[in-house]
Amino acid sequence: MAIAVVRNDNMTDVWKDALRAQAPDVPVYGPGEDFRESDIKMAAVWKHPPGSLKTYPYLLGIQGLGAGVDFIFEDTEIREDLPIMRVVDPYLASDMAEFVLAVATGMLKRLQYYKYNESLSLWKPKTYQRFKEVTVGIMGLGKLGLAVAQSLESAGFSVVGWTRNSLPKVRFEVFRGSAERTRFLKRSEILVCLLPLTPGTRGILNRDVFKTLPKGARLINVARGPLLEDGDLLYALDQGMLSEACLDVFHTEPLPQDHPFWKHPAVHITPHIASVSDPKSVAPQIISNYRKLIKGAVPENIVSRSAGY
Numbered sequence: 367m368a369i370a371v372v373r374n375d376n377m378t379d380v381w382k383d384a385l386r387a388q389a390p391d392v393p394v395y396g397p398g399e400d401f402r403e404s405d406i407k408m409a410a411v412w413k414h415p416p417g418s419l420k421t422y423p424y425l426l427g428i429q430g431l432g433a434g435v436d437f438i439f440e441d442t443e444i445r446e447d448l449p450i451m452r453v454v455d456p457y458l459a460s461d462m463a464e465f466v467l468a469v470a471t472g473m474l475k476r477l478q479y480y481k482y483n484e485s486l487s488l489w490k491p492k493t494y495q496r497f498k499e500v501t502v503g504i505m506g507l508g509k510l511g512l513a514v515a516q517s518l519e520s521a522g523f524s525v526v527g528w529t530r531n532s533l534p535k536v537r538f539e540v541f542r543g544s545a546e547r548t549r550f551l552k553r554s555e556i557l558v559c560l561l562p563l564t565p566g567t568r569g570i571l572n573r574d575v576f577k578t579l580p581k582g583a584r585l586i587n588v589a590r591g592p593l594l595e596d597g598d599l600l601y602a603l604d605q606g607m608l609s610e611a612c613l614d615v616f617h618t619e620p621l622p623q624d625h626p627f628w629k630h631p632a633v634h635i636t637p638h639i640a641s642v643s644d645p646k647s648v649a650p651q652i653i654s655n656y657r658k659l660i661k662g663a664v665p666e667n668i669v670s671r672s673a674g675y
């Protein structure tokens with residue numbers, strides 16, 4: 367019995383090594399290697415080519431190698447009966463919290479503006495804001511959203527949050543569902559998106575949302591590219607509804623060279639690095655889930671097929 371690692375990038379060997387180091391008794395293979403089909407009981411995947419898991423007809427479960435599992439649900443050829451698990455990891459949460467705090471800090475202290483001016487040898491001071499003067503609205507208060515909220519609050523920001531159903535036990539105000547969305551948005555001077563990509567959230571960062579935010583609000587999208595209507599963001603920036611946006615995720619990654627985001631002065635781009643699964647830290651939960659699957663036990667962090675996350 368064995369695990370197959372299937373990824374769309376050059377990290378397959380790093381993951382195989384981390385899993386082998388965690389459990390030397392468990393065979394771990396990559397695509398194209400010499401294994402018996404019937405041996406592969408778990409596929410550990412990141413953006414695998416859709417349909418490619420049909421190569422493993424004896425799977426007992428699919429383990430996503432990140433927090434988001436949208437790419438697994440987009441593969442219409444996976445068996446309906448298989449449990450799908452995702453990664454929940456303290457580093458994934460703390461890395462995201464550090465990233466969002468850094469971006470929000472850079473926005474309020476205008477670090478991108480000064481970097482640009484430096485390239486022109488331009489000495490041009492501008493006003494700045496203090497953390498305690500600004501409210502950050504966090505869309506999605508899951509594992510990552512809550513960690514982000516905690517770090518922003520500790521730094522002095524005011525925070526509000528938005529969820530689908532849940533009401534986490536936190537000191538800040540939480541709004542729920544579409545009925546309370548407008549009240550949430552009206553408070554959000556910096557909007558941080560940490561929603562999963564599902565049929566209910568696709569395109570949610572759109573012109574209506576941008577119109578509802580306080581004038582000149584800022585956007586940080588660290589969730590998934592298709593949550594954002596790209597054209598609506600450009601419109602909102604050009605109309606002054608929003609003043610700037612930091613985007614870590616895109617419809618197509620890498621972001622195509624001719625995409626207007628690259629040249630827009632108010633759009634700041636990072637290449638999907640806000641928080642990256644750390645193979646060494648994550649390997650124990652993958653091996654534990656694998657052992658549970660082959661024992662017939664229930665693995666950890668199964669996502670809901672009906673909710674899509």
Ligand code: NAP
Pocket residue numbers: 432433434435458505506507508509510511528529530531532543560561562563564566567588589590614615638639640641642675
């Ligand atoms: P999570 O624990 O599943 O939390 C998701 C949150 O979103 C929950 O609070 C949920 O509400 C809320 N939500 C879902 N659908 C909603 C809707 N229709 N309306 C309002 N709220 C909704 O997810 P997570 O682990 O925090 O991760 C969030 C996302 O971050 C992942 O799905 C992934 O796409 C992205 N991510 C990005 C990076 C990066 O490097 N850029 C790294 C890791 C993850 P309830 O509480 O009511 O369920």
